[in-house]
Amino acid sequence: MNEIPATPQNTQTDTTNLNQIGVNPQKAPEIPMLILPWYEKYKTVLVIAGVIATIVVGSILFQAATPKKIVLPPIPTPTLYPTPTPDRKLSPLSGLREFRDLDAEVSSFSAYLDTISLDDPSLVPPTLTLPLGFQN
Numbered sequence: 001m002n003e004i005p006a007t008p009q010n011t012q013t014d015t016t017n018l019n020q021i022g023v024n025p026q027k028a029p030e031i032p033m034l035i036l037p038w039y040e041k042y043k044t045v046l047v048i049a050g051v052i053a054t055i056v057v058g059s060i061l062f063q064a065a066t067p068k069k070i071v072l073p074p075i076p077t078p079t080l081y082p083t084p085t086p087d088r089k090l091s092p093l094s095g096l097r098e099f100r101d102l103d104a105e106v107s108s109f110s111a112y113l114d115t116i117s118l119d120d121p122s123l124v125p126p127t128l129t130l131p132l133g134f135q136n
Contacts, residue, residue, distance in 0.1 A: 039046070093099050116123075
């Protein structure tokens with residue numbers, strides 16, 4: 001079928017030919033829009049859900065595409081000489097006579113505590129009987 005390009009001379013004849021077969025060239029056939037009733041009601045919710053879904057899927061794809069960093073634990077290398085221990089500087093108080101006497105007194109008090117018998121009845125705390133209303 002050969003088509004003739006539309007020019008001012010043949011446009012009128014094309015329109016009359018179309019009118020003869022029952023087609024109106026000025027008016028395109030109307031196709032009804034299929035709008036679902038729930039779509040208008042939840043349009044904003046669907047847009048927000050779509051944006052959130054896009055962000056989630058994008059982040060998952062980004063994590064999958066990013067190369068993983070592998071961190072190896074450090075391996076100790078042996079040395080010829082051991083690591084020197086730093087010198088501890090003693091407090092100036094440690095050289096005083098009172099400080100040394102305190103150490104001796106703590107030792108003697110500890111020895112005295114070791115001689116005390118824990119079974120001594122005088123070491124038992126007193127029993128208080130207070131009327132608190134508790135049942136035995």
